Amino acid sequence: MTTTHADGEGSGGRSAPFDTDVLIVGAGPVGLALALDLRHRGVRFRLLDASDGRVEHPKVGTVGPRSMELFRRWGLAHAIRTAGWPGDHPLDVAWVTAVGGHEIHRLAFGTSDSRPPLPWTPEPEQVCPQHLLLPLLARAVGVHPDGPLRHGRRLDGLVQDATGVTASVTRLADGTRRTVRARWLVGCDGATSTVRRLLGVDAPSRHPVRVFRNILFRAPELDARLGDRRALVYFLTRPPDLRYPLRSMDGHGLYRLTATAETARHQEPMALLRSAVAVDTPLEVVSEHVWHLTHRIADRYRVGRVLLAGDAAHTLPPAGGFGMNTGIGDAADLGWKLAAELAGWAGPGLLDAYATERRPVAERGLAAAGANLRRTVDRTLPQEILLDTPEGDRARAALARQLGSEAVHTEFDAPDLHFGHRYASPLIVTDPDGDDGDWRSGALPGARAPHAWLSGGTSTLDLFGTGFRLLCFADAPPPDALTDAFARRSVPLAVTHCHDRLVARLYGRPYVLVRPDGHVAWRADGPPLDPGLLVDTVRGAR
Template structure:
């Protein structure tokens, strides 16, 4: 009988997708020991997610990998446009001009705009960064078989798939980042009821080595098909060169082979090579709870939503950022009893709003009428396409591809957040609001205010110097890490809106005031979940 290998760690992560890897990055950043189990080998044969959103890029910046993501392979001169077309290279109906990664101006609200980096680049990049066993903490090719928890931790059993060797792991906490059909969530018995009916799609991955050259200035990141009767989903460039992905419904086009669909979707007579097909199920679910004892859920194991808008992976990466510092606090001993419970309270409403926003974009696509006339080459066809272009403009289709409010504007409302008795005086773009992401501003040395946040709580002081000893002493007495930064920059002071702003390790505003906190001990206990 093969002896059972036994490993011990503080946090066991199950699932090596973008969210599980993001959580490992955050734990590494905070010096927390962890192990990750992933049944796959760290390679992606059929990539899904293509764009890393701005908030995720800000977090990757904190974790030291934003530069690697930006240099992963997407050409800086390739258009980021979205074009609605009857076929790629056919009639173009409407175009959102988004510039290129090299030419677009930096948005005022973030130093890290979204970046195209499909999963077949992103996952191997993060795996290399973290390191696979035996040199690193990622245990690839290992399948979780089960787990039990007690008052002190979680004991998990697993199998190394290469040789069938049994494994036993002991951790103080377990994070289930194991996807939409999460065995971890099912083992916990946590319901994830559907919001809308399940839909089935086909993703067709193909190569067209000469297509980009043929299109020239008509290239786009996304060619959104509007071709009656049923082609109404994106055809997306996956590498800015020759790799593309077409999405179709499995219901409407199930009788058509992949190459027939590709020849319909691509107008020029150009070589097309089928790479692979993937059938997937679109579900719209949010788990009733993100925690059961010492086991927590993140990413698709906690919520699944339409890819319309690109919110799914990015919602999960923000889960990791919220969960990471709270687990670190628990392990360091300064967390209050309510800190980890606040994870569900803060992240579950964000998932619900992201799901609703994504479904709005999906319904716009599903409900859009596509008249046959738009395919015609005569004057009637031109009129029909012009009318459809006006309709697209009225529908506000830009919101699906340019959504800073969804990516950056969410706010937490939990017992850890201290409300401002004077109320709100702006939006996330113009003020540091309690519960919201602390805003980006360029500092005198060229860095961002965002670069101040992460290792500890950060108290920003924009007023004339005041004694901070009572605050630092109160936080030190509770073991809560705190840095105090005096910021004389007037532009940043106006943006933050209050002379004193306390920012959490995840970069969200915990408290703000016109004077130093009157009861620093109460503030320290509140933000660590002890009130």
């Protein structure tokens, strides 16, 4: 395999009136992911967050496989895998009347160390809750004063003009106010986004809001007491009050119980924990957190030079773990487009395609998460399942059959949701010879370019992520006219000639053009008849 690079790695102009090129508001997983992608592309950015950076009540638990592929690109996949989750801890999901009580149904997923490799990705999902993940990402981005991440800064206002955005910011430690001037601003500031509010963008609720309470607690001896009954997630089936997950947060004795706020309000936290945990073991409440489950997608993802990403653009129910991972996908889609704008080779339609491409992904995730939630909310839990009698045995067996028939595994094993979306935007060229198929078995226009192992132990995914990548298979002649068209427009392109027959069969065409975010932009049996038209299409100039 050989690789050559065309000229045209533009870095964008720098102008003294600007403090930075991209101002990111919000240093959660999505804001930090966008910062990592911009750093990967050599883009100046600043990241502001109102918090002090501490995560006292972690929320997110699992980094999905597509997100792990992106962290691989940004050089952090190994760090996430070794952040603290023990490789020998079961990843199973068990439906139980209580932890250590009657087990009704179990999905066995093995452990991080023992699960077999997946054929479609080099990076399976990884348990890494926020209290482990965010400090890791923040260190990689760089915390002020040496780096661009600045905690304790609150956004109070923003004003746009033809060339940039002026943000009004307060330093919370002393009340000092200042302005930050940027060419672009991205709101990654969560479900109650200040940026979205300042833009006047609505995010109407699709369903009634539900209020939950999370109880974070320690049970240092619980795993040892459970032995081979350990799991990652224990779905409680304890009528009338407990039907939501209790999950291990770090594999070392930290857990989180989720209950409705109404249930928690009428019971002390320790009483709830004693109902949820049947094993006689020490329990210690660490913290409580009330949160609102919403189903929202913003009416707009872009207003002028300000864009929304992550929960600022969409809030998904946590059932399935799609929310954070959808936001990290937003960051990967948006990062290369902002870099192109700053480098000067983006067409006028490039940034507009951000919402066109990412909104359907949020819609799809919202529908799947909502269906998962509905199964849990609507499931009938008869009191008899709690009985230590033959009647209880029959009731539990009936519930087990119901769970088996409901395909509950799709909440925890959903590769189609992580990998299967295909962008349909003006930036994607459809295949006139047909582009139907499955994401596992072909390089489909608009889809993530598939993983395959290359010689030397690298993945095809490792080829993608800077500029465009043209893959030429077998005896495909060098497409000189196409590389010249990219160079004339200063669009970064690398060409790779691959002679691996298995990879060629997977990619399906002699020529496959992959975008900087790793999605297929175009494929064909021969070089394009109009190379300039193709380049203008994929850069948003048509």
